[in-house]
Amino acid sequence: MILLFGSKTTFAQKCDLSIRGRILHQENNDPIEGAYIWVIESATGAVSDENGNFIVKNLCQGEYHITIQYLGHKEIKDSISLSSNNFNKTYRLEEESLDLGGVEIHGHRFAVQTTTAVTALYGEALLEARGENLGESLKRISGVTTFSTGNSIAKPVIHGMHSNRIMILNNGIRLEGQQWGAEHAPEIDPFVADEITVIKGAETVRYGPEAMGGVILVNPAPIPTKKDPKTNIYLNGGTNGRMGNISVSHADGSNKIKGLGYQVQASAKRAGNIKSPDYFQGNTGLSELNFSGSVGYSSSKLGVEGYYSYFNTTLGILRDSHTGNLDDLLAIIENGRPFSDPGFTYEIINPKQVVSHHLAKVKSHYHLSDTWKLNFQYGFQTNNRKEFDKRRGDLNEKPSLDLQLFTNTFDLFVDHNLKNEWSGSFGLNAIQQANNNIPGTGVTPLIPNYDMVNLGIYAIEKYSKGPLELEGGLRFDARSVNTARYVDSELQEADLSYTNFSAFIGGLYQISPKVTFNSNLGTAWRPPNVNELFSEGLHHGAAAVEIGDPDLNSEKSLKWVNALEYDGGRTHLEFTAYANHISDYIYLNPTGETYVSLRGTFNVYEYLQANAFFYGFDFSGSYVFTERLSAYAKGSIIRAKNTDENNYFPFIPSDRMDWGLAYQFGSLKNSQTNKLTLSNMLVAKQKREPDFDLAPAPPAYALFNLAYQKKFIFGENQLNLGIQIQNLFNTSYKEYMNRFRYFTDDMGRNILLKINYQF
Amino acid sequence: MNYLKKPTLLIAMMVSLALASCKSEDPVPENDEELITDVTLRFTEVDASGNAIGTPFEFVASDPQGVELGDPTIETVELVKGKSYQMEIFLYNSIADEDITEEVQEESDEHQFYFLGTAFVGSPVLTYTYDDLNGEIIGLKGQVEVAEFPGFNNANMRIILRHDLDKNFPGADNPNFENFTQAGGETDLDLTFPLVLN
Numbered sequence: 001m002i003l004l005f006g007s008k009t010t011f012a013q014k015c016d017l018s019i020r021g022r023i024l025h026q027e028n029n030d031p032i033e034g035a036y037i038w039v040i041e042s043a044t045g046a047v048s049d050e051n052g053n054f055i056v057k058n059l060c061q062g063e064y065h066i067t068i069q070y071l072g073h074k075e076i077k078d079s080i081s082l083s084s085n086n087f088n089k090t091y092r093l094e095e096e097s098l099d100l101g102g103v104e105i106h107g108h109r110f111a112v113q114t115t116t117a118v119t120a121l122y123g124e125a126l127l128e129a130r131g132e133n134l135g136e137s138l139k140r141i142s143g144v145t146t147f148s149t150g151n152s153i154a155k156p157v158i159h160g161m162h163s164n165r166i167m168i169l170n171n172g173i174r175l176e177g178q179q180w181g182a183e184h185a186p187e188i189d190p191f192v193a194d195e196i197t198v199i200k201g202a203e204t205v206r207y208g209p210e211a212m213g214g215v216i217l218v219n220p221a222p223i224p225t226k227k228d229p230k231t232n233i234y235l236n237g238g239t240n241g242r243m244g245n246i247s248v249s250h251a252d253g254s255n256k257i258k259g260l261g262y263q264v265q266a267s268a269k270r271a272g273n274i275k276s277p278d279y280f281q282g283n284t285g286l287s288e289l290n291f292s293g294s295v296g297y298s299s300s301k302l303g304v305e306g307y308y309s310y311f312n313t314t315l316g317i318l319r320d321s322h323t324g325n326l327d328d329l330l331a332i333i334e335n336g337r338p339f340s341d342p343g344f345t346y347e348i349i350n351p352k353q354v355v356s357h358h359l360a361k362v363k364s365h366y367h368l369s370d371t372w373k374l375n376f377q378y379g380f381q382t383n384n385r386k387e388f389d390k391r392r393g394d395l396n397e398k399p400s401l402d403l404q405l406f407t408n409t410f411d412l413f414v415d416h417n418l419k420n421e422w423s424g425s426f427g428l429n430a431i432q433q434a435n436n437n438i439p440g441t442g443v444t445p446l447i448p449n450y451d452m453v454n455l456g457i458y459a460i461e462k463y464s465k466g467p468l469e470l471e472g473g474l475r476f477d478a479r480s481v482n483t484a485r486y487v488d489s490e491l492q493e494a495d496l497s498y499t500n501f502s503a504f505i506g507g508l509y510q511i512s513p514k515v516t517f518n519s520n521l522g523t524a525w526r527p528p529n530v531n532e533l534f535s536e537g538l539h540h541g542a543a544a545v546e547i548g549d550p551d552l553n554s555e556k557s558l559k560w561v562n563a564l565e566y567d568g569g570r571t572h573l574e575f576t577a578y579a580n581h582i583s584d585y586i587y588l589n590p591t592g593e594t595y596v597s598l599r600g601t602f603n604v605y606e607y608l609q610a611n612a613f614f615y616g617f618d619f620s621g622s623y624v625f626t627e628r629l630s631a632y633a634k635g636s637i638i639r640a641k642n643t644d645e646n647n648y649f650p651f652i653p654s655d656r657m658d659w660g661l662a663y664q665f666g667s668l669k670n671s672q673t674n675k676l677t678l679s680n681m682l683v684a685k686q687k688r689e690p691d692f693d694l695a696p697a698p699p700a701y702a703l704f705n706l707a708y709q710k711k712f713i714f715g716e717n718q719l720n721l722g723i724q725i726q727n728l729f730n731t732s733y734k735e736y737m738n739r740f741r742y743f744t745d746d747m748g749r750n751i752l753l754k755i756n757y758q759f
Numbered sequence: 760m761n762y763l764k765k766p767t768l769l770i771a772m773m774v775s776l777a778l779a780s781c782k783s784e785d786p787v788p789e790n791d792e793e794l795i796t797d798v799t800l801r802f803t804e805v806d807a808s809g810n811a812i813g814t815p816f817e818f819v820a821s822d823p824q825g826v827e828l829g830d831p832t833i834e835t836v837e838l839v840k841g842k843s844y845q846m847e848i849f850l851y852n853s854i855a856d857e858d859i860t861e862e863v864q865e866e867s868d869e870h871q872f873y874f875l876g877t878a879f880v881g882s883p884v885l886t887y888t889y890d891d892l893n894g895e896i897i898g899l900k901g902q903v904e905v906a907e908f909p910g911f912n913n914a915n916m917r918i919i920l921r922h923d924l925d926k927n928f929p930g931a932d933n934p935n936f937e938n939f940t941q942a943g944g945e946t947d948l949d950l951t952f953p954l955v956l957n
Contacts, residue, residue: 324922324946331940340925340943390923390945391793392862406781434783442792442855449783486788596830598795598822600949 015060017085020466023048023068026094026370026417029464035070035093049513053467072096088466090421094370095300115462115471115506116201116520117563117576119143119620124673126196127720128709130754131236131245131269134168134190138216141198142634143576143618145653149183150740151241151274151747152286152315156186157737158200159578160614160638160652161213164529165555167203168216171294171307173361173379174208176407176433180531182739187311187357187383189290191234191247191267194221200576200618202522202559204502205458205473208429212524212557212582223296223305224253224261233757234267240750241285242344243271257297264293272346273316276745277732279341283316285348303365311357316348321743322390325600329543333695333742350396354386371418375427377411395442402438403447407431424461430454435530437485444537447530448485448492454478467510475502479527483534494534498527498554516565524559528552532586532607545595546588547606555609557582570624577617585612587642587649590692610644627668633659639688647691654686654697654736660705673711673720680704686736695742698734703727722754790855795948797821798918799849804842805902811845820950823853835953836916838885841907845890847900848872848918850948864892864899869923870947871931872898876917878954879935884909885916885954887934896932905956912956920948 023035031052038045039056041064048054056066061083068076073093080087119141121129129137135146135154146154147162155162168175168186177187190196197217204211224230229252236245247267254260269288273280292309320338323329332339361379368374386399413427433452437445460473480497504522511517535548559580566573589608594601620634635657640649660679666672681704686697705726712719730749734741803815822831838844850859863870878885886904891897898920924931924944931942 319923320943322945325949327949328940328946335941338943339941392859392922393866395792408781432781434781436784437786437789439787439789441789444789444791445786449786451783482783484783485786489788491786597825598798598820598831598948598950600946 015058017059017061017082018087019056019059019064019066019080019082020088021054022088022090022464022466023052023054023070024090024092024417024464026092029092029417029423029462032070032073032093035068035073038067038069040065040067051467051510051513051516053510053513068093090464090466092417092419092423114199114201114203114206114520115469115508115518116199116203116522117518117561117578118197118199119574120195120197122195124709126193127756128707128722128724128754130191130234130247130756131238131243131752132190134186134188134196134216134218137190137196138198142574142620143200143616143636144198145636145656145737147182147651148735148738148740149185150281150284150318150321150738150744152271152284153183153185155179155182155184156216157653158198158214158216159580159616159618160640161580164210165212165526166214166216167207167211168218169207170218170309170359171220171361172217172363172377173359173381173409174431175359176381176405176409176431177355177357177383178385178403178405180529183317183353184355184385185313185315187313187355188218189267189288189292189309189311190218191249191265191290192220192292192309193218195219200563200578201506201520201561202504202524202557202580204524205460205475205504205522208431208456208475209454209477209479209500209524210526212526212555212559213580220263220265220292220294220307221251223263223294223298224251225259225296225298226253226261227255228253231759233755235755236752238271238750238752240747241271241274242346243269243752245269259298260296262293262295264291266291270346273342273344275344275748276337277730277748278745279337280343281744282319282338282340282342283349283352284318285316285346286313287348288313301367303363305363306361307363308358308360310359311355313353313355314348315353315355317351317353318740318743319349319351319390321740322351323543326543326594326602327600329694329742338744350388350390352388354388354399355384357381357383365415368414371416373415373417375411375413375415375425377409379407379409381405381407381409383407398440398442400441400443401446402441404436404438406434408433421463421465422461423464424459426459427457429456429458445485446535446537446539448483448494448534450481450483450530452479452481469508470505471507472505473503476500477502477525481527481530483530485534487536494550496533496550500525500527500554500556514567516567517563519560519562521558521560524557526555526557528554528586528607535607538602543602545602545604547604549607552586552607552609553584555582555584555586571621572623573619573621575617575619578615580614582612582614584609585642585649587612592692610642612640612649613643614638614640628664630662630664631660632662633657641688648688650690650693651737651739652686652688654700655684657682672713673709675709677707677709678704679707683735697736698741701731701733701735703731703733704729717757717759720754720756720758722752722756724750724752724754726750726752791825792852792855792857794825794852794854795850795859796823796825796853797849797851798948798950799851800836800918800952801847801849802836802838802844802903803847805845807843809902818952820952821853825854831950833950833952835955837955837957838903838905840905840909840956842905844903844905845900846887846903848898850920860899863897863920867891867895867897868926869944870897871921871924871926872934873919873921873936873939874898874916874934875919875937876915876951877911878914878916880937882910883935884911884914884956889932889934896926898934901934909956914954914956916952916954918948918950918952919946921945922947 035048046054148154199215234247249265251263272285274284294307296305363377383405387401389400410430417423431454456477458475462471506520508518535546561578616638618636622632640652662677666674685700818834820833924942928942
C-alpha cells in the first residue's frame with residue numbers, strides 16, 4: 001500500500017507516527033495522571049494527562065522499547081513494533097509492595113467503574129453541604145432533586161425516580177430500610193461520607209434489582225494504612241429551627257503493624273420548629289445521633305475491613321399535616337397554611353418518627369495473582385421504624401407503626417484487570433430479609449410480616465483501548481417473597497416469586513483530551529414491593545385508604561443515558577440526556593371512590609400498573625471570566641408520562657435551574673479559598689400535573705442564596721469557615737415535590753455558620 | 760489453591776448462620792384500639808327546672824368494620840317538638856371491647872364535640888348547650904331544646920368530635936362553631952344522624 005504512494009510521501013509519513021496509550025491503576029482502573037513514558041530509541045517521552053492518556057509523536061516506523069514509570073508503582077517495560085498510526089494500548093500500573101519506604105498505599109476503595117454518567121460531591125462542594133441531610137446535599141448535583149415531607153424528610157430523586165427505584169449504598173452495602181414510604185427518609189448520616197457519588201444510569205447488573213433510576217454511593221474516606229493521625233471537626237449552626245450540629249472524626253494508622261488503620265466518626269444534630277416566612281411550623285423539630293467506625297488492614301495481597309454505622313433520629317411531623325378525614329384535609333389545603341402557630345420550641349411531640357438503623361459489614365479482598373482479585377463482602381442491617389400518631393390517652397405512648405427489618409447481604413466476586421485491554425468482574429450476590437411488625441401497636445399493620453430472599457449472578461467485562469472504553473454486563477436474579485398477616489382475624493399467607501435477566505452495554509470515548517462522550521443502555525427491573533402488593537387500610541394522616549394488589553408484575557425498564565463532557569481551560573460543561581421506558585410501572589392511583597365511616601370520608605387509592613416513559617436532560621457548566629470572577633449554571637428538565645392513559649404521574653420534579661456568580665477575594669498567589677457566591681434558584685411551575693391531585697401545583701418561585709467560604713491554613717492544619725444565607729429575601733414559596741405543600745409554605749430565610757477544623 | 764478453601768468454608772458458615780438467625784416472626788392480630796365503632800346518643804327528657812322525667816331512650820350509629828367499604832348503620836333520631844332533653848354521648852370500640860367515653864372524659868382538655876347540620880345551624884330546630892361534668896366543655900353531656908314551632912320536621916344532626924384542638928381559639932366554645940377546623944386538631948368522629956321531629 002505504502003509503496004503505491006511514492007517514496008517521498010512515504011518517508012514523511014513514516015516519521016510522523018505516534019505511540020498512543022492510556023495508563024490506569026491496576027487496583028481500581030482509575031486513570032493515572034503524571035506517569036512518565038519514555039521511548040528509549042528515540043529518546044523522547046510524554047507524561048499522561050488527567051485521563052491517563054499519553055501520546056509520543058514524531059516516531060518513524062520500527063521497533064521501540066518503552067518504559068512507563070510512576071511513583072510507588074512497578075515500572076512497565078514494553079516493546080512495540082510500530083508500523084502504522086493506529087497504535088494504541090492500555091497499561092495498568094501495579095503498586096509496589098509495602099516494604100518500600102515512603103510509598104503511599106492505595107486505600108482499597110469501592111471504585112465506581114462504569115461507563116455511564118457519574119457525578120460526585122466531594123471536597124469543597126461537600127464541605128458546603130455539611131449539616132444537610134443526604135437528600136438536601138444531593139440536590140447540589142444536576143438531575144438530582146428531592147421528594148420531601150417537610151424540611152427534615154428528603155428522599156433523593158434521580159431523573160424522576162425515588163424510593164425503591166433508586167439504590168443507596170452505605171460504604172458498599174445497599175441500604176435497606178423501609179424505603180417504600182414517601183415519608184421515610186434514607187437512614188444515613190452524610191457525615192459518614194468523604195465523597196457522595198451519583199450514578200445516573202440503570203445499574204441493576206452491578207448492584208442488583210431496584211437500581212432502576214440510579215445509584216447513590218456514600219463512601220467514607222479510605223482507611224489509613226500508616227501512622228498519620230487526622231482529626232476533623234465540624235460545627236454547624238442555623239438560625240431557622242435554631243439548628244445545632246456537630247461532627248467529629250478521627251483516623252489513624254498503626255505504627256507497629258504496617259497497613260493497619262482505623263477511623264471513627266460521630267455526629268449529633270438538634271433542631272426545633274422550622275419557620276416559614278410568616279409563621280412557625282408546629283412540631284417540626286428533629287434530633288439525631290449517629291456513629292460509625294471502621295478498622296482496616298491491607299497488605300499487597302490481602303485487604304480486610306470491618307465497618308459499623310449507627311443512625312438514630314427522632315423527627316417531628318408537622319402537627320397540622322395529620323388530618324382526621326378528607327374534610328379536615330381539604331380544610332387545611334384551602335387554608336393554605338397550618339391553622340396553628342405554636343411559636344418556637346425544641347420539643348417533639350406526636351406525630352413523630354423514631355428510627356434507628358444499624359449496619360455492620362466485613363469486606364475482604366485477596367490478590368490471587370497480579371491480575372485476579374477475589375472479593376468478599378458481608379453486611380448485616382437492622383432497621384427499626386416507629387411512627388407515633390396523635391392518639392388517645394396511653395395509646396400516645398405506643399407507636400402506630402412499629403417495624404423491624406433485618407437484612408443480610410452477601411457478595412462474592414472476582415475482579416480482573418488483565419495486562420491487556422480487558423478488565424471486569426464476575427460474582428454472585430445474595431440478599432436475605434425478614435420484616436416484622438412488632439406487636440402491641442393497637443393498629444392493624446399496614447404491611448405484612450415477610451421473608452425475602454434474592455439471589456443474583458452477574459458478569460461484567462470492560463474493554464479499554466486508549467480513549468475508548470466499552471463495557472457490557474449480564475445478570476440473572478431470582479427472588480422469593482413469603483408474607484403472612486391477619487386480615488379480620490384470619491391468617492393470610494402468600495408465596496410469591498420473581499425472576500429476571502438484566503443486561504447493559506455502555507461505552508466511553510475521549511473525542512479529544514477536552515471532550516468525553518459516554519453512552520449507556522441498560523435494562524433494570526424491580527419486583528413489586530410488599531406495600532404495593534399488600535397495603536390495605538388507612539394511611540393515617542393522609543386521609544387515604546391505600547389498596548395493594550398481590551398480582552402485580554415486576555417493573556422492567558430500559559434506560560439510555562448519554563453524557564457529553566467538555567473540560568476546557570476556562571469552560572467546563574456537562575450535558576446528560578436520557579430516556580427511560582418502563583413497562584408495568586407501579587403507581588398509586590386515586591379511584592375517585594371514598595370510604596365512609598363514623599370518622600368521616602376518605603379517598604381510596606389503588607396500586608395500578610402502566611407503561612411509562614421518562615426522558616429529560618441535565619446540564620451543568622462553569623466559566624471563569626477572570627482569576628477572580630467565575631460563574632456557574634446547572635439545571636434539569638424531566639418529562640414523565642403514563643403512555644397507556646396518556647396522562648402525567650404525580651410528584652415529578654418541575655423544570656429548574658440554579659446559577660450563580662463567585663468572586664474570589666484576597667491574594668491570588670496562594671490559591672486558598674476566600675470566595676463569595678451569589679446564586680439564584682429558579683423553579684418552574686409543574687404544568688404537567690396528574691388528572692387528580694388534592695391541590696393544584698404551586699406557582700413558580702425564585703430563591704436567592706448568598707455564601708461565603710474561606711480557608712485558613714495553619715501549618716499542617718486547616719480551618720474552613722462558611723457563612724450561608726439561604727432564601728436571602730425570606731420568600732414564601734411551596735415546592736411541588738414537597739408533600740407538605742398541601743399544608744404549609746416552605747422554609748423561610750436561614751442563616752448558617754459552618755466551621756470545619758482539620759488537624 | 761489452598762487459600763481458596765478456607766475463605767469458602769468461612770463464607771459458607773457465615774451465610775448459613777446469618778440466614779438461619781433472621782427469619783420473620785409469625786404475625787399477631789392487632790385490635791384497632793383507637794377505633795370508635797359505636798356512637799350512642801341517649802336522650803332523657805327534662806322538665807323546666809332541669810330534672811329528668813320519663814325513661815331514657817337511645818339512638819345508635821355503628822360501623823363494626825371501622826374504615827372499610829360499606830356505609831355505617833345510623834338510626835334516625837326521633838324527638839318531640841317543644842321538649843327539652845339531656846343528651847349524653849357514649850363511645851365504644853367493639854373490636855377491642857373498650858369504652859372510649861371514659862378516655863375522652865379523661866382527656867377533656869383535648870376533645871370537644873361540635874353540633875352542626877340543618878338541625879343546629881341556619882334556622883336551627885335544636886338548641887344545644889354544653890353541660891359536662893365540672894363545667895368543662897366537651898359535649899359528652901348537654902342540653903337539647905327542640906323548637907316548639909320548627910320550620911321543618913326533618914333535619915340532619917352532624918356530630919363532630921375534634922381531638923387536640925385549641926379550646927381557647929375565639930369561637931371554639933360555641934357548640935355550633937362551623938369553622939371548627941380553624942381551632943386546629945383533627946377529627947375523630949364525623950357522622951350525621953337523620954332527625955325527625957314529631
